[in-house]
Amino acid sequence: MSSGIISKGARQLVDELQRGSLEASEVFETYRKRINEFTKLNAFITSLEYKPNARKEGSIYGLPLAIKDNISTEGIRTTCASLMLKDYMPPYDATAVAKLKAAGVSILGKTNMDEFGMGSSGENSAFGPTRNPWDIERVPGGSSSGSAVAVSARLSPAALGTDTGGSIRAPASFTGTVGFKPSYGYVSRYGLIAYANSLEQIGVIARTVDDVALIFGVIRGKDRFDSTSTDAKPLSNNESKLPSGGHFRGALLPQLSDLVSKDVREAFDSSVAKLDSQGIGFAEEKVEELELALKSYYVVACCEATTNLARYDGVRYGPVADPSRDWKSAISESRTMFGKEVKARIMLGSYMLSSGYYEEYYLKALYIRRNLKLRLLKLSESYDFIYTPTMPVLPWKIGEMIDDPLQVYLSDAFTVIANLTGAPAISIPIALKKGLPVGGQLQGRYGEDDRLLEMAATISGLLKFRGEPSI
Amino acid sequence: MVSLKSKLFCTCPTDYRGKPPNTNICPICTGLPGALPVLNVKAVEEGLKIAVALHAEPSSASYFFRKSYFYPDLPKNFQITQYDKAGGVPLAHDGYYTLKKGKTIRIERIHMEEDPGRIYYEGGRGESRFSLVDYNRSGIALVEIVTSPDFTEPGEAREFLELLQKNLDEIGINVSEYEGSVRCDANISYAGGERVEVKNISGATEVEKALRYESVRQRNMATRGVKIRRETRSWDERRRITISSRSKEVEAEYRYMPEEDLPPVSLNQAIIKNIALNMRGSFEDRYRICTKYGVGEEAAKRLAGDPALYTLFMSIVGASGMDASRVGNVLANEFAFVVKKHNNPSLSGDISSLETIIRAYISDGDRSRFISATYSWISGIPVRAEEYKPKVDIDALIDKTLEKEIKNIGNLEGKRRLDYLMGQILKVSSQLNRKELYIKLQKKLEELG
Numbered sequence: 001m002s003s004g005i006i007s008k009g010a011r012q013l014v015d016e017l018q019r020g021s022l023e024a025s026e027v028f029e030t031y032r033k034r035i036n037e038f039t040k041l042n043a044f045i046t047s048l049e050y051k052p053n054a055r056k057e058g059s060i061y062g063l064p065l066a067i068k069d070n071i072s073t074e075g076i077r078t079t080c081a082s083l084m085l086k087d088y089m090p091p092y093d094a095t096a097v098a099k100l101k102a103a104g105v106s107i108l109g110k111t112n113m114d115e116f117g118m119g120s121s122g123e124n125s126a127f128g129p130t131r132n133p134w135d136i137e138r139v140p141g142g143s144s145s146g147s148a149v150a151v152s153a154r155l156s157p158a159a160l161g162t163d164t165g166g167s168i169r170a171p172a173s174f175t176g177t178v179g180f181k182p183s184y185g186y187v188s189r190y191g192l193i194a195y196a197n198s199l200e201q202i203g204v205i206a207r208t209v210d211d212v213a214l215i216f217g218v219i220r221g222k223d224r225f226d227s228t229s230t231d232a233k234p235l236s237n238n239e240s241k242l243p244s245g246g247h248f249r250g251a252l253l254p255q256l257s258d259l260v261s262k263d264v265r266e267a268f269d270s271s272v273a274k275l276d277s278q279g280i281g282f283a284e285e286k287v288e289e290l291e292l293a294l295k296s297y298y299v300v301a302c303c304e305a306t307t308n309l310a311r312y313d314g315v316r317y318g319p320v321a322d323p324s325r326d327w328k329s330a331i332s333e334s335r336t337m338f339g340k341e342v343k344a345r346i347m348l349g350s351y352m353l354s355s356g357y358y359e360e361y362y363l364k365a366l367y368i369r370r371n372l373k374l375r376l377l378k379l380s381e382s383y384d385f386i387y388t389p390t391m392p393v394l395p396w397k398i399g400e401m402i403d404d405p406l407q408v409y410l411s412d413a414f415t416v417i418a419n420l421t422g423a424p425a426i427s428i429p430i431a432l433k434k435g436l437p438v439g440g441q442l443q444g445r446y447g448e449d450d451r452l453l454e455m456a457a458t459i460s461g462l463l464k465f466r467g468e469p470s471i
Numbered sequence: 472m473v474s475l476k477s478k479l480f481c482t483c484p485t486d487y488r489g490k491p492p493n494t495n496i497c498p499i500c501t502g503l504p505g506a507l508p509v510l511n512v513k514a515v516e517e518g519l520k521i522a523v524a525l526h527a528e529p530s531s532a533s534y535f536f537r538k539s540y541f542y543p544d545l546p547k548n549f550q551i552t553q554y555d556k557a558g559g560v561p562l563a564h565d566g567y568y569t570l571k572k573g574k575t576i577r578i579e580r581i582h583m584e585e586d587p588g589r590i591y592y593e594g595g596r597g598e599s600r601f602s603l604v605d606y607n608r609s610g611i612a613l614v615e616i617v618t619s620p621d622f623t624e625p626g627e628a629r630e631f632l633e634l635l636q637k638n639l640d641e642i643g644i645n646v647s648e649y650e651g652s653v654r655c656d657a658n659i660s661y662a663g664g665e666r667v668e669v670k671n672i673s674g675a676t677e678v679e680k681a682l683r684y685e686s687v688r689q690r691n692m693a694t695r696g697v698k699i700r701r702e703t704r705s706w707d708e709r710r711r712i713t714i715s716s717r718s719k720e721v722e723a724e725y726r727y728m729p730e731e732d733l734p735p736v737s738l739n740q741a742i743i744k745n746i747a748l749n750m751r752g753s754f755e756d757r758y759r760i761c762t763k764y765g766v767g768e769e770a771a772k773r774l775a776g777d778p779a780l781y782t783l784f785m786s787i788v789g790a791s792g793m794d795a796s797r798v799g800n801v802l803a804n805e806f807a808f809v810v811k812k813h814n815n816p817s818l819s820g821d822i823s824s825l826e827t828i829i830r831a832y833i834s835d836g837d838r839s840r841f842i843s844a845t846y847s848w849i850s851g852i853p854v855r856a857e858e859y860k861p862k863v864d865i866d867a868l869i870d871k872t873l874e875k876e877i878k879n880i881g882n883l884e885g886k887r888r889l890d891y892l893m894g895q896i897l898k899v900s901s902q903l904n905r906k907e908l909y910i911k912l913q914k915k916l917e918e919l920g
Binding site: 071072078080085088090091092094189190191192193194197198224225226227228303304306307310311313315316317323324327328331350353354355358362 | 731
């Protein structure tokens with residue numbers, strides 16, 4: 001019976017829970033058992049016992065979900081995988097969490113991640129690296145590493161992640177799951193512990209596009225606690241239902257193809273050929289503005305991070321430094337608790353915001369960002385979506401890239417685009433190469449999240465990827 | 472701003488005084504991870520009121536920035552402020568204020584920011600084993616008003632602050648109600664020496680004292696030939712001296728950047744009009760606003776001198792988008808005439824009806840209908856909007872159309888010509904009585920042959 005539960009997707013579980021053929025506690029316990037069984041994957045920082053949700057009338061009552069550990073959960077420690085917050089207990093729920101609870105969700109636990117979301121591999125965690133269920137010597141991608149691994153290894157039917165530069169899509173690609181970053185503002189960020197606030201969004205990782213849409217439907221919407229959140233309908237009038245069979249057009253970006261490894265290139269090209277033969281048109285588009293996108297992403301992200309992470313000083317929460325010393329040394333000492341990557345990004349950001357360098361870096365990055373946005377807006381007049389590999393390479397071995405952070409930064413080249421422009425983007429599994437999953441990324445028009453999900457569902461249906469890690 | 476009920480970016484109350492430490496707080500004003508600021512729109516309105524009172528020009532939008540520095544009383548270790556750098560976009564800029572003897576003090580800029588918490592040393596700064604922080608005050612809205620270096624006398628600075636306080640009280644900002652709601656940083660330079668800033672002085676009298684002390688100190692230094700350095704000092708009220716706060720004055724590195732969690736708020740004309748409307752300003756304020764809307768001097772005086780009339784003016788201008796100068800003139804002349812003739816009744820009728828009547832009068836100039844309608848309005852007789860549709864002068868419209876279409880109707884005859892012209896006229900003014908138009912047009916065409 002329990003293996004039956006594990007094999008069901010979120011939508012199917014909800015249907016059966018509503019019909020009464022499954023009990024909420026039964027579903028939760030089945031997953032809980034599996035979480036305890038596969039601790040070697042290090043997917044969870046905190047796993048929880050079953051706590052019945054009283055909202056029996058909730059639209060997804062009884063569905064257990066995993067939550068990334070940078071999303072605030074009242075009374076459940078929320079660490080951001082950092083020593084700085086290792087015992088931090090939020091006194092309030094993030095809006096997305098509150099909405100899930102109101103819809104009847106029980107939380108399975110808080111998932112491992114790169115510290116404060118800074119990383120693309122899942123290795124930068126104070127709680128140790130998360131492992132890829134397809135090959136446990138390899139990285140699962142990050143920063144929402146634990147959420148993706150939980151979904152991939154069937155430790156949770158679906159999970160919330162966050163995406164600042166690809167943090168949902170990268171691990172989805174490396175673990176053979178579906179990862180969706182909504183349009184900026186479509187899910188409230190209230191309670192999401194900020195890394196780079198103008199770029200990041202809460203989103204969903206699940207086994208299928210349909211399951212992603214189910215959870216997204218619950219957490220989306222304007223929130224009075226987040227002034228950047230919106231319910232706005234998209235501006236374009238192209239919102240009509242897609243023609244059946246999927247006669248829509250995708251743009252390919254030849255510029256960044258140098259970054260793509262042979263394996264990924266083969267998998268991607270064959271997916272394009274397959275989709276093309278099924279009536280989806282593709283054309284290559286040269287987008288000069290992409291040349292500087294990754295650089296501008298890292299400038300903006302580090303500058304925002306340096307201010308967002310300034311609050312961790314040990315005064316109100318976090319490790320308490322020796323209070324008998326003067327406050328300057330106490331604060332400085334508290335801040336040594338950050339991991340190496342976090343410190344590097346804080347320092348880079350502080351440098352780039354200081355006078356004399358602000359114009360050189362930060363303002364230039366904003367300018368590049370704006371131009372990229374305008375260019376892709378123009379491009380979206382002729383295309384329904386942009387299609388790229390999600391990650392240019394296959395998952396690497398844990399520790400392999402530790403001395404080459406720039407190489408790791410390069411792996412974000414395709415994913416950062418959607419964060420810079422605010423557009424929705426989704427990674428879907430397209431093939432296996434050398435026994436490892438490869439993801440394809442669809443990037444849609446800003447605000448047309450539903451349309452993107454429809455296209456992704458159609459394309460998933462055409463590609464017919466099937467596969468599950470054997471752990 | 473104590474006139475507000477809640478803090479600048481959260482709903483915590485502003486009456487923090489006398490509460491036990493850290494009881495007037497929430498995740499937002501203590502900068503908990505994941506909390507986001509939400510702008511208290513009322514604060515912007517209050518800030519704009521101050522801008523109007525200081526004759527300053529509001530910006531077209533309100534932007535916020537992060538000013539980064541580490542200090543234990545600053546929960547996020549950045550302060551959210553409208554100040555980014557000299558030349559940035561404040562809430563309002565380029566105002567002025569006139570002292571009693573007619574001297575004008577220029578106002579450079581007005582901007583808002585959040586107040587930090589308060590550090591508390593048990594038993595005094597030197598004695599305390601700990602620095603304790605109370606965040607009850609954290610996040611209270613502050614308005615900073617920056618003047619140009621126009622004061623030549625410490626007494627002028629005091630007078631300015633006293634008048635300003637009185638004025639702010641008048642427009643409902645209530646600065647005098649609480650101790651310490653007005654804080655001041657005073658800059659003084661003596662005979663071309665470097666600028667010395669005396670920070671955090673509370674109240675007008677203390678400002679004068681501090682400036683007097685500083686001017687004597689700086690003059691003595693100058694006579695002794697000691698160079699005055701640029702520095703920051705603080706005012707010790709008890710000992711009545713200023714004390715140097717920092718030995719060397721370096722331009723602090725605040726790493727300003729936009730606060731992306733707060734999208735810009737557009738400050739359109741309608742919002743500003745509405746604020747001006749709700750101000751309990753002085754005659755001068757009301758007069759200035761009327762003339763700003765283009766109302767002639769005489770009419771502006773009449774409107775400003777009669778608060779009820781002024782309120783009607785602002786309501787109609789704020790709501791209707793009608794030509795403010797014409798509305799002002801109608802109210803100050805024809806309307807005021809009827810009101811006076813009927814022994815100044817209370818003007819409490821429905822604004823939109825009055826707006827309809829004035830709109831009709833402005834467009835067709837029918838004075839006798841306006842006077843009788845106004846009489847109905849002040850007597851509380853319901854006004855039927857459809858009766859006051861602006862009248863269209865059909866004859867003039869026919870003449871105008873004929874003049875324009877004369878080339879086009881050459882080939883048309885009889886009924887086709889008539890139909891064509893009917894079409895053209897109805898295109899311009901579709902609600903005309905067709906039968907009346909048809910008869911008049913027919914007659915006109917017959918006349919022309």
